[in-house]
Amino acid sequence: MKIVILEGSPNMQGSSNILAGEFARGAKEAGHEIVAISAAHSRIKPCMGCISCGYDGPCVQKDDMEQIRQEILEANMLVFVTPLYYYGMSAQLKVLVDRFCALNGSIQRKRMKSVLISAAWNNDDWTFDALEAHYHTLVKYLNFKDEGMVLGKGCGTPSMTKNSSYPKLAYELGKSLA
Numbered sequence: 001m002k003i004v005i006l007e008g009s010p011n012m013q014g015s016s017n018i019l020a021g022e023f024a025r026g027a028k029e030a031g032h033e034i035v036a037i038s039a040a041h042s043r044i045k046p047c048m049g050c051i052s053c054g055y056d057g058p059c060v061q062k063d064d065m066e067q068i069r070q071e072i073l074e075a076n077m078l079v080f081v082t083p084l085y086y087y088g089m090s091a092q093l094k095v096l097v098d099r100f101c102a103l104n105g106s107i108q109r110k111r112m113k114s115v116l117i118s119a120a121w122n123n124d125d126w127t128f129d130a131l132e133a134h135y136h137t138l139v140k141y142l143n144f145k146d147e148g149m150v151l152g153k154g155c156g157t158p159s160m161t162k163n164s165s166y167p168k169l170a171y172e173l174g175k176s177l178a
Contacts, residue, residue, distance in 0.1 A: 001113075001177065002033045004075040008082035008093025010040040015119035015161035019150055019170040020081040023117060026174025035071050040092035042068065044099060053102035065099050073106055077113040077147065077177075080135065084120035087130040097138070107142050113177075114144035117170060121156030128153070148173050 005024060009016045024034045042064040052060045059065060072078065080097075082089040089097070100107060116135045120127050128151045139146045150173055152166035161167065 001076040002035065002074055003027055003077045003079060003177075004071050005034060005036045005079040005081060006093060006096060007036060007038045008040060008080070008090040008096070010090075010092060011083075012038070012041075013158060014083060015152060015155040015158055016081050016083045016117060018158055018161050019117045019119055019152055019155075019166055020079070022167040022170040023079065023115070023150070023174040026171040027177055028174075030175050030177055032174075032177060035075070037068055037071060037096075039096040040090070042096070044068070044095050046095050047098040047101050049101075051101075055101060056105035057102040059099065059102035065096070065102075068096065069103055072103060073110070075112060076110075077115065078144070079115040079117060080138075081117045082131075084118050084122070084128065084131060087127075088134065089118075089131060100142070104142070109143075111143050111145065113147045114139055114142075115147050115173065116149040116151070118150075119152040119155035119161055119166070121154070123154035127151075147177065 005020055028034055044065050045061050045063050082093045150170045155161040
């Protein structure tokens with residue numbers, strides 16, 4: 001299975017990317033192909049809402065999204081990776097997701113699998129409520145099959161994350177994929 005990991009953190013060595021790396025390691029060991037895309041380090045312009053794409057592409061904007069679009073449409077699974085910023089996904093990942101406008105029809109027809117991976121400093125029970133709601137809405141709208149989530153509470157620094165149970169959980173989720 002081809003898995004595209006959409007990383008939304010500008011910190012390549014940050015907590016959410018640590019979890020993504022462990023997920024990828026497990027998935028590779030299970031025999032899957034991994035492509036990691038850094039939304040934060042790609043040149044992606046915001047959606048203009050012009051609908052020239054007709055919701056099925058291509059987009060009229062010329063940026064890195066065209067290559068990302070190709071990777072997404074070749075994938076069997078998308079993994080959304082983000083630090084929790086004010087109880088939602090990072091702006092960098094959100095800009096990429098907003099550009100799905102030009103992919104909606106193609107993505108919906110594929111019936112892809114998906115995973116959510118996130119890390120947050122906060123560890124309250126409600127910490128991930130808004131992000132989970134957004135993710136579940138994307139799953140429903142885009143006809144994804146949710147394969148799971150790793151939501152790292154109390155992972156405010158890389159050392160906090162590495163010393164938590166979340167890297168192992170991310171690895172095991174990746175390893176468990178069929």
